[in-house]
Structures are given as C-alpha cells and as structure tokens.
Amino acid sequence: MNTAPVTALIADDEEAPRAQLAAALAQAWPGLQLVAQCANGVDAWDAFLEHEPQVCFLDIRMPGMSGIDVARRIDGRVPVVFVTAFGDHALAAFDAGAVDYVMKPVDPTRLAQAVERVRPRLAARTGAPAAATLDPAALQALLAQLAGNVRRPAPLQVIQAGVGKEVRLIRVEEVVYFEADSRYTRVVYESPTGGGDALIRTPLKELLAQLDEAQFWQVHRSVIVNQRHIASAVRVDEGQMHLVLRGRPETLPVSRHFQALFKGQ
Amino acid sequence: MKPAIDWSQLWYPGPTRVFSDDELARAGADRPSRTLVMVALFNYLFMGFMMLQAGPGAATAPLTLVLAGAGVLGGQVALRLWRRPSRRALLRGSAVGVAGLLLVLALAMRVHELPRGSDARAWVLSVFIALALLLTLGWWFVAVYRAHQIEARLREQAEQARALAMAGQLAAAQIQPHFLYNTLAALQHWVQAKDDRAAPMLAALTGFLRATLPLFNRPRLALGDEAAAVREYLEVMRLRLGDRLRYTLAIEPAAAHAQVPPGLLLTLVENAVEHGVTPMLSGAEIAVRARTEAGRLVLEVQDGGPGLAPGAADGVGLANSRTRLAQAFGDRATLGLDNAAGGGCIARITAPLETA
Numbered sequence: 001m002n003t004a005p006v007t008a009l010i011a012d013d014e015e016a017p018r019a020q021l022a023a024a025l026a027q028a029w030p031g032l033q034l035v036a037q038c039a040n041g042v043d044a045w046d047a048f049l050e051h052e053p054q055v056c057f058l059d060i061r062m063p064g065m066s067g068i069d070v071a072r073r074i075d076g077r078v079p080v081v082f083v084t085a086f087g088d089h090a091l092a093a094f095d096a097g098a099v100d101y102v103m104k105p106v107d108p109t110r111l112a113q114a115v116e117r118v119r120p121r122l123a124a125r126t127g128a129p130a131a132a133t134l135d136p137a138a139l140q141a142l143l144a145q146l147a148g149n150v151r152r153p154a155p156l157q158v159i160q161a162g163v164g165k166e167v168r169l170i171r172v173e174e175v176v177y178f179e180a181d182s183r184y185t186r187v188v189y190e191s192p193t194g195g196g197d198a199l200i201r202t203p204l205k206e207l208l209a210q211l212d213e214a215q216f217w218q219v220h221r222s223v224i225v226n227q228r229h230i231a232s233a234v235r236v237d238e239g240q241m242h243l244v245l246r247g248r249p250e251t252l253p254v255s256r257h258f259q260a261l262f263k264g265q
Numbered sequence: 266m267k268p269a270i271d272w273s274q275l276w277y278p279g280p281t282r283v284f285s286d287d288e289l290a291r292a293g294a295d296r297p298s299r300t301l302v303m304v305a306l307f308n309y310l311f312m313g314f315m316m317l318q319a320g321p322g323a324a325t326a327p328l329t330l331v332l333a334g335a336g337v338l339g340g341q342v343a344l345r346l347w348r349r350p351s352r353r354a355l356l357r358g359s360a361v362g363v364a365g366l367l368l369v370l371a372l373a374m375r376v377h378e379l380p381r382g383s384d385a386r387a388w389v390l391s392v393f394i395a396l397a398l399l400l401t402l403g404w405w406f407v408a409v410y411r412a413h414q415i416e417a418r419l420r421e422q423a424e425q426a427r428a429l430a431m432a433g434q435l436a437a438a439q440i441q442p443h444f445l446y447n448t449l450a451a452l453q454h455w456v457q458a459k460d461d462r463a464a465p466m467l468a469a470l471t472g473f474l475r476a477t478l479p480l481f482n483r484p485r486l487a488l489g490d491e492a493a494a495v496r497e498y499l500e501v502m503r504l505r506l507g508d509r510l511r512y513t514l515a516i517e518p519a520a521a522h523a524q525v526p527p528g529l530l531l532t533l534v535e536n537a538v539e540h541g542v543t544p545m546l547s548g549a550e551i552a553v554r555a556r557t558e559a560g561r562l563v564l565e566v567q568d569g570g571p572g573l574a575p576g577a578a579d580g581v582g583l584a585n586s587r588t589r590l591a592q593a594f595g596d597r598a599t600l601g602l603d604n605a606a607g608g609g610c611i612a613r614i615t616a617p618l619e620t621a
Contacts, residue, residue, distance in 0.1 A: 013543065014505050016451035019458065040546055064546045085447055105450035154574060206546060 005033040006122060009051065011044035011067065012059035012083060017104050021057060021083060024106040029115050041065025045073055046205040049221040049257060054122050056080045059104075065209045072143045073218075077257070079118045156210040161187060161198035168198055172211070176229045176245065177252060180204040180222035190229075219243060220255045233262035278405055279352035280412030289349060292418035293411070297347050305343070305403070309336055312399065316392050321385065328392065331369055338362055339400045343407045350411040359401045366397050441535065451505050466504045473497035477531070485593065487621065488555055488562070489521030491530050495553060498531060502538055509548025510538070520555040522620045523562045526589045530555075532582045533566040533612045541568025541610055549609065557618055564614040572604045590614065 008025070012018040018037055025032055036047035042064035048056065055078055058067035071080045082101035100117060102110050159170045170189050179186045185204045188197045208218060218224045231244045233254060241254040241262065254262070271281070284293065313332040317325055342358035370393045379386035448470055455463035476494035492514065499512045534553060542549045549569035556563050579587070583602070590598045598616035605611040 013509075014447075014451065015507055016454045016505065017447075020450070020454040023454075023458070042546060061543070063544050085443060104447065105453060 005031050007033050007035045007053040008055045009036040009047055009053040010034060010057040011038040013039055013062045021106050024108055024111050027108060028111045041067060041070045042205045042209055044070050048074060054078055055118055057083055059083050068143055068146045076139050079121045081114050081118060155212050159187060159200060161200045163198050175226055177223060177225040178204055178207055217261060219258045220253050223252050225252055277352055279355040279408050280350050282412055282416060283351060284415060288419055293415045320388055335396050338365060342404055346404055346408045347411050350408040355404055355408045358404055362400045363397050366393055448501055462504055469497050469500040473501060483527060485524040486527050488523045488525050491527060492516045495531055495534050510542050511550040514553045516555040517557060519557045520562055524619045524621055526593045529586055530564060532586050536582055537566050537568040541570025545570055560618055562616045562618045565611060567605050567609060567611040569609040572608060572610050
C-alpha cells in the first residue's frame with residue numbers, strides 16, 4: 001500500500017474560488033497535498049510538467065490556455081476534474097461520467113462524489129498508467145469538441161526580438177526551436193537571409209498557447225520545436241530520448257511526458 | 266415598388282385577410298359603437314323617408330313594409346360581417362340580400378301591373394336598385410372597415426409583445442446572473458474565511474444593485490447615475506480579479522447630466538472586462554471616459570486587451586445596445602468598435618447631448 005500523500009493541482013483565474021476549492025478539498029480529501037495553485041492555464045500546464053500531480057482540478061475559463069486545452073495536453077495521464085462557473089454551458093452537453101465536473105462554488109457533497117470517482121483511477125506513483133474510465137481517444141475527441149466552444153487567441157505570426165539596438169522580426173515558421181532560458185526564451189531560427197538566435201521576454205509557457213499545435217511540438221517543459229526541423233528521435237537508454245535536427249549540430253532533450261509523440265510505427 | 270392590382274376584387278370584393286378564431290377573440294370581440302349604429306340607422310331612415318316622399322301615395326304602406334324588412338336584413342348581415350369580416354360572408358350576405366329584393370320586386374310587379382315606360386314602373390325599379398346598392402355598399406364598407414380595424418389592433422398587440430420581450434431581455438442582460446452568482450460565491454467564501462475583503466465587496470455589490478435596479482423601468486437616465494453603477498461594478502470586479510483589473514473613470518461634469526438609455530455604458534464596460542481583461546495573463550486596464558464635443562456626447566470605453574478578433578461580429582450585448590441607441594436617438598447616434606492605437610479595443614458612442 002502506497003502511503004505517500006496524493007498530490008493535486010488546482011487552477012482558477014479568480015483567487016476566491018481557488019481558495020474555496022482548496023478549503024473544500026481539504027475537507028473532502030484529507031491528506032491530499034496541493035502541489036500547485038495556478039491562476040491561469042499557462043501556469044497550470046507548466047506546473048503540471050514541473051510537479052507531476054496525480055490529479056488536477058481545472059477551471060474552464062482561464063486566460064492564456066483554457067482548462068480544456070490544459071486537459072487535452074494532459075491527455076488522460078492523470079484524472080482531471082473540471083470546475084465550472086455558474087452559467088458556463090461548455091460542459092452542459094455532457095452527462096456526468098464522460099467528463100468529471102463540479103460547479104462553483106463547490107458543494108461539499110458533490111465534491112465528495114467527484115473525489116470518490118477519481119480515487120480508483122489514480123495512477124500509482126511508480127508511473128503505471130491510470131485506469132481511465134474512458135479510452136484516451138474518446139476523451140481526446142470529447143475535449144477537442146469542447147475546446148471548440150472556448151475562445152482562444154489567434155496564433156502568433158511574427159516574433160519581435162531586440163538584438164542590440166535593432167528589433168528583429170522573426171516569422172514564426174522560420175523558427176527552429178524555442179528554449180526557456182531563466183526568465184527569457186531563446187529563439188533559434190533559420191531564414192533565407194541567414195539564421196541566428198535571439199532572446200525574447202515572453203516566457204516559453206506563454207508562447208506555447210500562441211503557437212500552432214500541429215507545427216510546434218512541445219518536447220520538454222523548456223523546449224518547443226518546429227517539427228519540420230526534426231530529423232530523428234533517438235532513444236538513448238531507459239527513459240531517455242533526444243532529437244536530432246536537420247542540418248544542426250545540437251540535440252534537444254525529450255522528456256518522459258512527450259516521448260509518446262515518437263512512437264515509431 | 267408599386268403593389269400589384271388585385272383584380273379578384275372586381276368579382277370577389279372584400280377583405281382578403283382571413284382571421285382565425287383566436288385572432289378574432291383577441292382583437293374583434295367588441296360590439297359596434299352606439300354612435301356607429303345611430304349614424305347608420307339615421308341615414309337609412311332618411312333615405313327611406315326620401316323614397317316615400319318621391320313615390321305615389323298608394324305605395325307608402327307596401328314600401329314601408331319593404332324598407333323595414335330590408336332594414337332588418339341589412340342590420341343582421343352587417344352585424345355578422347362586424348363579427349367576422351370576410352369575403353365569403355360578404356358574398357353570401359349580398360347574394361341573399363339581392364335575391365330577397367328581386368323576389369319582392371317580382372311579387373310587386375305581379376300584383377300591380379306596371380306597364381313598360383310608365384312613371385310608376387320607373388319609380389319602383391329605381392327604389393329597388395337604390396336599396397340593393399345601399400345594402401351591398403354598406404356591407405362592403407362594414408367588412409373592409411372592420412377588417413382594417415382588427416388588423417391594426419393585431420399589429421399593435423404584436424408590437425407590444427415584442428417591446429415587452431425586449432424589455433425582459435434587457436432586464437436580464439443588465440444584471441447578468443453569472444456575475445451575481447460568482448460574486449456571491451466569492452463573498453460567501455470571504456465571509457467564511459473571515460477575509461477583510463468581504464466588507465468592501467458587500468458594499469460595492471450593494472451599491473451596484475441599488476444603482477442598477479431602478480434603471481429598468483426608465484427610458485432614459487442621467488449619465489452620472491449610470492456611471493455610479495459602472496463604478497460599483499468595476500469595484501466588484503477589481504476585488505474579484507485582484508490586480509488583474511485596473512480602471513479609471515473620467516466623466517466630465519457637463520456630460521454627467523446627459524440623458525442616455527440606461528444600461529448602455531454598463532454593457533460596454535462588461536464587454537471590456539470579459540473580452541479585454543479576463544483573457545489577458547496579467548490582466549489589463551479599462552478607461553471609461555465621457556465628454557462633450559461640439560454639442561454632442563462622446564462615451565468611450567477602452568481596454569488593454571487583445572483587440573478585436575478579425576471578422577468578429579457583434580455579441581448579444583452590443584446588438585442590444587445598438588437597438589436601444591437607435592430607439593432613443595434614431596440615426597443621430599453612433600456606436601463604433603475599433604482597435605485602439607496602443608493595443609486593445611475601444612468602444613465609442615456619440616449621441617446628441619440632451620439634458621432633462
């Protein structure tokens with residue numbers, strides 16, 4: 001029997017409902033350890049990669065990335081319970097069961113029910129896959145459909161990077177990869193007029209929400225790569241993988257969460 | 266476009282619209298007014314009197330009888346047409362009336378041998394023609410007049426229903442239930458957690474409700490009153506969103522007395538919070554400005570949000586605002602939505618400066 005406390009992440013863009021959920025969870029799930037309390041979807045996804053919580057409680061409408069977008073990225077790895085505001089019809093189309101959700105302000109009885117449903121699905125801390133109630137493909141399809149109901153920002157076209165005294169305009173499709181560099185993001189790009197790299201102030205986790213998911217793949221908490229520049233993915237040893245890029249010497253790490261992108265059919 | 270000529274009116278005259286029982290119950294249940302009955306009766310008696318005067322003395326008694334019969338028949342048919350004005354009833358009534366008159370005429374010709382070309386024959390014929398014309402024209406008039414009257418009433422009722430539905434929508438749009446509910450939820454948590462923000466939140470919410478509830482039943486109010494509601498709304502949202510919402514409110518004294526449709530400014534500010542502040546990771550600022558410019562009122566709500574999405578259409582709130590602005594000022598007011606110079610979105614209303 002695993003005695004380590006279960007870890008959880010909660011996210012809501014308003015402080016009061018976040019605090020209320022935390023208080024209600026303390027009642028409904030004694031011993032649950034909140035490893036992250038986030039105020040937007042971008043932070044929630046980043047905190048998920050950092051802390052690897054075993055269960056997530058996500059508000060739907062959040063800036064940066066919606067709760068549904070975060071759930072799509074989590075992709076069934078851990079159970080997600082949506083926390084929805086009154087009058088939010090995004091989940092109305094679904095019967096309880098397909099997607100777990102509770103209404104705000106969180107009712108202790110309803111929350112206790114959700115907790116009872118989530119517990120058997122918790123992944124063991126050793127990393128064995130969670131027993132999902134819904135098969136992953138069906139869950140993805142549901143979430144994709146839901147995501148259509150939530151507004152998201154228009155994709156980024158051009159990145160402005162200050163290099164010395166000039167401001168360089170880098171077209172997004174010319175970017176090879178982005179790499180988090182403390183509070184900055186390093187942009188490595190190649191263009192017909194020559195390539196290079198530049199530092200921009202936008203944190204990587206915020207860029208992620210503004211990029212086209214089909215073209216830019218996140219492969220690590222601190223790396224997003226343009227998939228057109230990937231030459232191969234190399235499995236180094238158990239649990240280790242890196243990417244080789246076309247015409248570039250450097251390799252990029254692929255963390256455990258993203259290795260499923262390269263299945264080798 | 267000129268309406269096409271309805272040739273069927275030549276052989277099948279009368280109102281073309283057919284009313285359902287329900288429509289007649291709603292708009293056609295009243296009886297003809299006493300004045301109308303009095304005028305019709307007076308005209309008929311006057312006509313009859315003139316006919317009797319023009320005829321030979323011997324005909325007075327039988328003609329009086331005919332006039333009385335025609336009068337009763339005319340009245341009955343007219344009353345039926347009043348209750349249900351339709352082409353079919355008009356045709357049926359006219360056919361019965363004219364046939365009755367012809368029958369009586371034939372009878373009269375039979376009893377009194379009236380030679381062709383005699384004055385007596387000409388008189389009898391003209392009396393019957395006049396009666397037939399009088400009755401059919403009278404019935405036609407009743408049917409057409411009454412159909413128009415019922416139609417106008419139905420139209421009026423439909424407009425009232427629409428206005429009522431609109432008012433209901435506006436009332437619903439002004440205090441958004443999710444705003445109230447989520448605010449109360451935050452308040453409930455802060456009260457339980459003994460958080461210091463509970464008291465200012467309650468004060469702001471109370472202020473907002475006090476300022477907003479009387480807005481519903483007035484067609485116009487002073488901008489200064491609306492601005493008070495807007496200030497309380499922004500204060501509630503600032504408490505909820507924390508430092509993600511910053512706001513400024515600048516209402517020129519001259520603009521504060523301007524009369525505007527209620528809820529207009531509030532709707533613009535709600536939109537700015539929803540689309541300009543909450544989608545932003547680190548929040549944004551909202552600036553509300555009201556000033557007068559060349560005798561006109563200018564209202565601006567600017568946010569520091571993502572700006573207009575390309576091809577964005579009016580939401581329900583904005584569409585409502587346009588309708589109400591047009592109701593209040595016709596085409597003398599404008600409402601525009603634009604990307605602001607420094608990023609974000611700016612909503613601008615210009616309207617005639619009218620004070621109470």
